[in-house]
Amino acid sequence: MTMNPNQAQDVWKDAGEHVQFTVLELKREDQAKEQAAIEEFVDRYQAIVRSLRIRDNRGNLKASLGFSNAAWDYLFPDAPKPKELETYKTISGDKYAMPATEGDIFLHIRANDEAAVYELMAQCMLFLKDYTTVVDETKGFRYFEGRAIIGFIDGTEAPQVEDAAEYAIVGDEDPFFENGSYAFAQKWRHHMDIWNKLTTEDQEKAVGRKKSSDLELKDAEKFKNAHNVASQSQDQRG
Incomplete structure (x- = not known):
């Protein structure tokens, strides 16, 4: 099977x-x-x-x-x-x-x-x-x-x-x-009230991507704890 x-x-x-x-x-x-x-x-x-x-x-x-x-x-x-x-x-x-x-x-x-x-x-x-x-x-x-x-x-x-x-x-x-x-x-x-007070640029740095296009930011443009950095999970195959 x-x-x-x-x-x-x-x-x-x-x-x-x-x-x-x-x-x-x-x-x-x-x-x-x-x-x-x-x-x-x-x-x-x-x-x-x-x-x-x-x-x-x-x-x-x-x-x-x-x-x-x-x-x-x-x-x-x-x-x-x-x-x-x-x-x-x-x-x-x-x-x-x-x-x-x-x-x-x-x-x-x-x-x-x-x-x-x-x-x-x-x-x-x-x-x-x-x-x-x-x-x-x-x-x-x-x-x-x-x-x-x-x-x-x-x-x-x-x-x-x-x-x-x-x-x-x-x-x-x-x-x-x-x-x-x-x-x-x-x-x-x-906490949507807090989130919505952020500028789009800061939101993008927090997520690690452009809000409209979804394109990934360069690492230097992201916050160190950006979502797409903190949530990465990889195995031996990447």
Whole structure:
């Protein structure tokens, strides 16, 4: 068996016009009942998605479902576990921290029509509401030209569609979970009042690119902690 992007969850394709990220926490009141409920939900989940794609055949509905390390141990104690599934721990720097937060089940839903996003989440909650608590629900939308809310094009250096599967999908290094994936759910808060008071030139230095054209600035023109400097991640192949 080899990695097949067509059999993987929609974790590496387009962002969608409307999106919702939902994080749920298991109530952990009755393990046996919760295990049975989640197993039923997982069994029905793909059929729910397929049904909504038929009902809204132009909606480009995409959905991804994931479980935390703690949830996996609680729900599937006797099942194999993905090799790289682990509990995220807070990362702290000199000035800032990326805190660990609670959560057991992660749903990422996107579509061209917000009604499809709402309906899929509503149908999922028919199975989950009695056994989980919503700890975070974040909605998003496609901003002008697909830009980030700060006005810049986002993801220029991210792997493109033809290459993304290699980075996003589990291959034969973990055969039992081949075509699976891992999710890192992060939320970044932007202080827009402060950002909008900056000149365009300073915004460009902070991002490392021209705001209109998206052309990269020369290193000498950027702030030392510019976004496209601080966010670089490279392996042996560059």
